[in-house]
Amino acid sequence: MSRPSRAAVHRSGARELDLTVVEVADPAPGTVLVRMGASGVCGSDRHVLDGDWTLPSPTVMGHEGAGTVEAIGDGVTDVGVGDHVILSWFYPCRRCTACLSGRSYVCMGSRSEECVLPDGSSPLTLDGERVFPYLTVGSMSEYAVVPEAGAILIPREVPFDVASLIGCSIATGFGAVVNDAGVEAGTSAVVVGAGGVGLSIIMALQLVGANPIIAVDLSEEKLEAARALGATHTLTPSADLAERIAAITQGGAAYAFEAIGRVQTIESLPSLIAGGGKAVIVGLPPEDSPVSIDALALAESGKSLIGSNYGSTVPGRDFPRLAALYLAGRLPVDQLISHRIGLDDVNEAFAAMRRGERARSVIIF
Ligand SMILES: [Zn+2]
């Protein structure tokens, strides 16, 4: 059995998504059928549309989603029908050494990046043709079938638009600050790029008590959002950016986060931190984008340059924690949502993103 589902489908080479109807299969053993409540429109989706990353095709796009469990396959025990869940775009296998040692963010058994379920199948078809759910989520669709390990139970009080962002940009930003950088209260931090992930980083920096918090972006609209979320200083990029940051931080920030995924800004990141500081790559560049680093200067000044993917999130631990922080009023995720749109408006949302506009658009189903 299967059900029709209106969805946004990408075919390789196309920069626009087709709004069409796919068929979603019933949940196989160990999988969960979710009726989508909301899906974020994320920069990672845009990378796929712009041909920066190679993927199986055709693909139902969207990887940050939240919704209601509609049906469960045999053997599923973590969630039941009617539960509210956040989808994770990196489902753990729960069996490899990384998973067993609590580091499921470097799981070696997940097939998320192949956009398939653990058995290699896809639950989606379009006119009989196999379609892949992006990162085994495919949240730009009324329905999705995901592995049990990729559907995390959250309290019903969390609205779906907020929950969908917890599933990607919030987890990525919070995790970069808390799990990867380990930012301490009273230390300085600079965030380059104030889009969805950059603003999530700023929100987390504010929560852990970083000070000062310096946001850098070209867009005055985004810098205003950064100030509202706790940035103490906002700067537009310039040739003397490192000197301006050094002046604010007495010699360089303790932490710097790159949230764009641009080679030139990643290369400049170590120049923004003081000796002993940590520079964290959070934004993901296109494939085959080597960066050039002055290794001698990095080593001599004891600086660290680290990569952060999905904030080293352990979804079952971190999503409920982030949902609780939101419900306690300590993580104003709502403020990140600049536009609530329908599925049909998704191409316009990507166009706005390419123009450097909008903090975050969220599709409401
Ligand atoms: Zn995302």
Ligand SMILES: [Zn+2]
């Ligand atoms: Zn694993």
